[in-house]
Amino acid sequence: MTVTEIPTRRITTAKAMAEAIALEMRADPDVFVMGEDVGPYGGIFGSTTDLFDEFGADRVIDTPISETGFIGAGIGAAIEGLRPVVELMFVDFYGVCMDQISNHMAKIHYESGGAVKVPMVLMAAAGAGYSDGAQHSQCLWGTFAHLPGIKVVVPSNPYDAKGLMTSAIRDDNPVLFLFHKGAQGLVWMKKNPRSIADVPEEAFTVAIGEAALAREGTDVTIVTLSLSVQHSLDVAEQLEAEGISVEIVDLRSLVPLDRDTVLDSVAKTGRLLVVDEDYESFGLTGEIAAVVAETDPTMLKKPLRRLAVPDVPIPYARTLEYGILPTREKIAAAVKDLMA
Amino acid sequence: MTVTEIPTRRITTAKAMAEAIALEMRADPDVFVMGEDVGPYGGIFGSTTDLFDEFGADRVIDTPISETGFIGAGIGAAIEGLRPVVELMFVDFYGVCMDQISNHMAKIHYESGGAVKVPMVLMAAAGAGYSDGAQHSQCLWGTFAHLPGIKVVVPSNPYDAKGLMTSAIRDDNPVLFLFHKGAQGLVWMKKNPRSIADVPEEAFTVAIGEAALAREGTDVTIVTLSLSVQHSLDVAEQLEAEGISVEIVDLRSLVPLDRDTVLDSVAKTGRLLVVDEDYESFGLTGEIAAVVAETDPTMLKKPLRRLAVPDVPIPYARTLEYGILPTREKIAAAVKDLMA
Amino acid sequence: MAMGSASTVPVVDVATAGLRASIDPAGHRPKEENMNSPNRLDLYRGMVRIRRYESRILQEYHADKKPAWDIGAGLIPGEMHLAAGQEPTAVGVCAHLEKGDAITAPHRPHHFALAHGVDMNAMTAEIYGRTTGLCRGKGGHMHLFDPGNHFSCSGIIAEGYPVACGQALAFKRRGTDRVAVAVAGEGAANQGAFHESLNLAALWNLPVVFVIEDNDWAISVPRSRSTATASNADRAAGYGIPGVRVEDNEVEVVFEAAGAAVERARSGEGPSLIEIHTLRLWGHFEGDAQAYRGADLETVDERDPIPRYATALLESGDLTEDRILTIAAEADAEVDAAIAFAVDSPVPAPEDALLSVFA
Amino acid sequence: MAMGSASTVPVVDVATAGLRASIDPAGHRPKEENMNSPNRLDLYRGMVRIRRYESRILQEYHADKKPAWDIGAGLIPGEMHLAAGQEPTAVGVCAHLEKGDAITAPHRPHHFALAHGVDMNAMTAEIYGRTTGLCRGKGGHMHLFDPGNHFSCSGIIAEGYPVACGQALAFKRRGTDRVAVAVAGEGAANQGAFHESLNLAALWNLPVVFVIEDNDWAISVPRSRSTATASNADRAAGYGIPGVRVEDNEVEVVFEAAGAAVERARSGEGPSLIEIHTLRLWGHFEGDAQAYRGADLETVDERDPIPRYATALLESGDLTEDRILTIAAEADAEVDAAIAFAVDSPVPAPEDALLSVFA
Numbered sequence A, B: 001m002t003v004t005e006i007p008t009r010r011i012t013t014a015k016a017m018a019e020a021i022a023l024e025m026r027a028d029p030d031v032f033v034m035g036e037d038v039g040p041y042g043g044i045f046g047s048t049t050d051l052f053d054e055f056g057a058d059r060v061i062d063t064p065i066s067e068t069g070f071i072g073a074g075i076g077a078a079i080e081g082l083r084p085v086v087e088l089m090f091v092d093f094y095g096v097c098m099d100q101i102s103n104h105m106a107k108i109h110y111e112s113g114g115a116v117k118v119p120m121v122l123m124a125a126a127g128a129g130y131s132d133g134a135q136h137s138q139c140l141w142g143t144f145a146h147l148p149g150i151k152v153v154v155p156s157n158p159y160d161a162k163g164l165m166t167s168a169i170r171d172d173n174p175v176l177f178l179f180h181k182g183a184q185g186l187v188w189m190k191k192n193p194r195s196i197a198d199v200p201e202e203a204f205t206v207a208i209g210e211a212a213l214a215r216e217g218t219d220v221t222i223v224t225l226s227l228s229v230q231h232s233l234d235v236a237e238q239l240e241a242e243g244i245s246v247e248i249v250d251l252r253s254l255v256p257l258d259r260d261t262v263l264d265s266v267a268k269t270g271r272l273l274v275v276d277e278d279y280e281s282f283g284l285t286g287e288i289a290a291v292v293a294e295t296d297p298t299m300l301k302k303p304l305r306r307l308a309v310p311d312v313p314i315p316y317a318r319t320l321e322y323g324i325l326p327t328r329e330k331i332a333a334a335v336k337d338l339m340a
Numbered sequence C, D: 001m002a003m004g005s006a007s008t009v010p011v012v013d014v015a016t017a018g019l020r021a022s023i024d025p026a027g028h029r030p031k032e033e034n035m036n037s038p039n040r041l042d043l044y045r046g047m048v049r050i051r052r053y054e055s056r057i058l059q060e061y062h063a064d065k066k067p068a069w070d071i072g073a074g075l076i077p078g079e080m081h082l083a084a085g086q087e088p089t090a091v092g093v094c095a096h097l098e099k100g101d102a103i104t105a106p107h108r109p110h111h112f113a114l115a116h117g118v119d120m121n122a123m124t125a126e127i128y129g130r131t132t133g134l135c136r137g138k139g140g141h142m143h144l145f146d147p148g149n150h151f152s153c154s155g156i157i158a159e160g161y162p163v164a165c166g167q168a169l170a171f172k173r174r175g176t177d178r179v180a181v182a183v184a185g186e187g188a189a190n191q192g193a194f195h196e197s198l199n200l201a202a203l204w205n206l207p208v209v210f211v212i213e214d215n216d217w218a219i220s221v222p223r224s225r226s227t228a229t230a231s232n233a234d235r236a237a238g239y240g241i242p243g244v245r246v247e248d249n250e251v252e253v254v255f256e257a258a259g260a261a262v263e264r265a266r267s268g269e270g271p272s273l274i275e276i277h278t279l280r281l282w283g284h285f286e287g288d289a290q291a292y293r294g295a296d297l298e299t300v301d302e303r304d305p306i307p308r309y310a311t312a313l314l315e316s317g318d319l320t321e322d323r324i325l326t327i328a329a330e331a332d333a334e335v336d337a338a339i340a341f342a343v344d345s346p347v348p349a350p351e352d353a354l355l356s357v358f359a
């Protein structure tokens, strides 16, 4: 996936996000950042690292804990032609500001019959795995993807994070950029080596709405996204030794959804496992099932498998939490089941 | 569906809801009602008609327009053992209070390891069809059904409305009771005669989590809920004349979801149409697809069909709105497609 | 009403107020004039124009919903929140605004839209759900968007407040002296967004004027059962910004209070709050029987601000009986034309519903 | 700090305060005693108990996260917000509470939990994620639920405020004289839920005491960049309720202010707001390097309220050096036992995660 002619260095996903924002801020004075602790702190999960030093308090703005207030202010600024990048610290906090997100950010363009644009990025941390409990560990991308009017992107690695952030800032639509804390490459959190990778120094884009074939294979398709891509890649390497060839579709975007890449892969393998760290029911796993079942259910040699959080809030204790997360072990077991 | 030994009369869905609440209030002093305009006004969509006159301002409480405040207060009261019935006037307003709903009402029982109960009903009006625009016409049941910890019920007729409301009030869990404005039987809104029906006078329950076979048939299964059940029944009657036998599953509850009734019907007919007035992607239609595809995709003689709002906000003008709603015409066309 | 006493604002000396011609159809005037004495004829004309508009919409809205009243039927379907009685608020505030200033209005938006220069034809066509509408029929009466006039509204209580803060932030960042006006009802002042917006605007010294239209009611809930203070001006102090309550539903009093607030915002001194005690002449929405309203309803007509202002202007010599008729006729002609434009405009094709989800 | 001046509260005359024994482990005392002069030794003991607890959790939390610090590793995983420095708030307020009164605490809850009588063993086991924990390991440090003590907390800013209103509503409906205390930080006072709750409680005359712990910081954001007023007591006026700002982080001053507020609530006179200017002795959460804190950090130790109180009590003769040691030793013993209880308790089985979604 890396563009080899361009100078790259190994950086974390967090750094890749911050770098994309910095490049766009240099190029366009209308881009600015708002959110809690995005200033000197650099974002609780590193998404705005060093931006304050370069751009100052006027373009990297710490806000009060007033998410309705400052997300609404982002919308108002976007309406007037600025390009705000607004951080909601944890996606779990959506509930205090969901009206601005779903009734305003998402709908103004449509309601205005196309007359008003809302070119805004809303970024938020997602995901579990470090015992942060039921209110700080959710993914919730299914919730947002259900609501028309918001593009939703969820990178799994530093390259895509930079490319998708650049695309998001340049997009004339509201884009929700969800990043998994466990894939940020933070020094203070357990991480997969895949959270640090080669990324070009200069600006580049990854198209919103295009899935990536993270790995080619012939026996089983795993459709997934975010940190679960990293786990799935690990599992695929391990299962290769056992003679199972796994293909991995990294969705990267949920809205728009790249149905073709999913369908092509399932048509090839005939076996589908959807891995999702969001809640199982009424979410991503169902949507992927529908894409297949409304196209051609006979593509499936076996019933598809869903591996997601089994409709329970995220529990605190490590044993409980890993009891419900889509771990490598569970992914491997599900793939083997599909091959049985 | 009516219990014939018991005296019944024909009443509207709205009246059935209010009656269920009144009966529970008479039986249990801990039941009380809160919300905007639930008092003398009787609820904008009639769900609390006459309650104020009988029970007074102390048990039927008009609130300020502070949904986070009063839904949170409902939760606090429920924690202390009261049984509040709280109205959110339109489900579209969830965004101003979603934190209380999804991070508190839904999670407290689980987070507390079962130590704390939240016996509360949250009722809200849903649905489109009368040009109320993008912020007052949504269904959004898929949004809530995605989040663990809330039971979600959505009646399609007066009998179920009364029975489900009674069950909801008696349930020790938070229950979200969504009612379609167009199925309330209001005098000031166009209605299907099915919104007025025989209902027993006394208290009775409809079990939460049990779908109803609203109509038996052999050719095609329509899985649906709420106002779309009424449309589907009309279509089924019409198509019977054309020799197509339609079976209709009225889900009634989304959480818990009655998978068996869905699967039994699809196993019988082999043809599945899911009709939903909520947004198409990442919602109910996907979930039903997954239930089938993870059980046995070979049940489907043809690819399943989804008929839902095609991922656009609800537009205002009548032509536009009916352009995206699941009307009788579109249901009939989809059934015929499945039979072709 | 709850505890406390309302702030009072001195009524301007009407005798010294001169007459000047307006410079654009909305009544916007050059900045240097705005803050001074009002153009009384313009104020009167602006109110009459709104009232004729609302009255006519009222009539058209109900006209084809007979005999069985159906909210979704007729040429104008859906909820309809009319602002009759609240004209002094919109006209008094907007007289200080210039083209380029922003307004976010709530579910009851027509008076502010008209007073701020939103095109009556395009607005009416939107209310009729036509392709020539401001939003090509997608928005409707609660969702009027006119980016040229920086006008928008939202049907969600108080949620226009944060958006106005953002517009003000943009104006400030760009170094302009534009001002954003955020409008909501007294019921809305108990919504969280109100609080967050006032704090944000105060903290960042944004050029916002927060307007609360206190019409005593939030649908069926009287202010005394929604609000723990008699004046939201008291709340402004909690954010260190000026707050004023205008007790009289008189356009010149509103004009005076708004002038100070707009001037403050425009000159970079930051936000203010104005609560105006106004009057909901009709139901919350059309179809509202107002049974809950009791005795309050009996005196409603007496409190109508427009005849009262006419009487005052007749007495002061600023207006003549003839002029009253001309002004009404001019307004009616404009409204007639707008309705005709709407009715004659095409209805959108169903498949257009799929357009404009994304830019 | 922004504009305005803070309210002051007279310091109680420490010389006249007597010593009394506490009647339950949490230090709750019979109502008739609560509102009078404080039991100074109890106050001191309560603060030391909390401090020893937080210090020990600090130590245990970091102990097994070496050499590579990993937030999810070790016997205590996850975020950890400790309340060292804020003991006067919890102890001063809870000294007035009785068993049956409710508290909703925020993400930083230990001091209020301990001061309100939550069992230290069960609480510690919860923090360790054990089956013997308050929530059987499902909740964790930000989600401690103890229905017996009507204690709960939430990790979402300010969202405990509405829940406390509901508990107060239940107390009132049932005709009891129970009181609900809602606690949040100064950062939280800019969240919409704060505003809605104050209005609701004032409107319905609910027995709530709203407590704001102003520790100058909301993670890295100083109060001056979050709050447009120097005192949230100013905001109370916007709801017609008493608001007081306690400028000193001294337990007896807090005790005095809280006494009036609790008494008011208990006697049916309605809610009040108390903002206490307290001190965040450590980082926002463990692992916070506090680089943003600058000079403020240098004087932190001098401002520690516990040694200061000890000195005062030594001077007044209420405390001796010996007693200081005994009190610390008693606290340590209790904490040791709680940690041992937690560590010795079983870890939940993974499949138990599926239990308790519904009752």
Ligand SMILES: Cc1ncc(C[n+]2csc(CCOP(=O)(O)OP(=O)(O)O)c2C)c(N)n1
Binding pocket: B036, B065, B067, B089, B093, B096, C107, C108, C155, C156, C157, C184, C185, C186, C187, C188, C189, C213, C215, C217, C218, C219, C280, C284
């Ligand atoms: C968040 C939210 N809650 C409730 C409503 C329903 N609603 C629409 S208008 C209204 C009353 C508004 O009262 P007020 O703010 O005083 O404005 P007025 O209608 O009197 O102009 C209510 C409750 C809404 N639109 N949004």
Ligand SMILES: Cc1ncc(C[n+]2csc(CCOP(=O)(O)OP(=O)(O)O)c2C)c(N)n1
Binding pocket: A036, A065, A067, A089, A093, A096, D107, D108, D155, D156, D157, D184, D185, D186, D187, D188, D189, D213, D215, D217, D218, D219, D280, D284
């Ligand atoms: C709605 C919401 N927004 C943001 C956060 C993240 N957050 C947790 S604690 C905190 C700072 C809280 O500051 P304050 O209220 O002053 O309490 P303190 O931590 O100082 O005790 C923030 C922003 C949250 N938990 N909930």
Ligand SMILES: [Mg+2]
Binding pocket: C185, C186, C187, C213, C214, C215, C216, C217, C218, C219
């Ligand atoms: Mg009002």
Ligand SMILES: [Mg+2]
Binding pocket: D185, D186, D187, D213, D214, D215, D216, D217, D218, D219
């Ligand atoms: Mg703080």
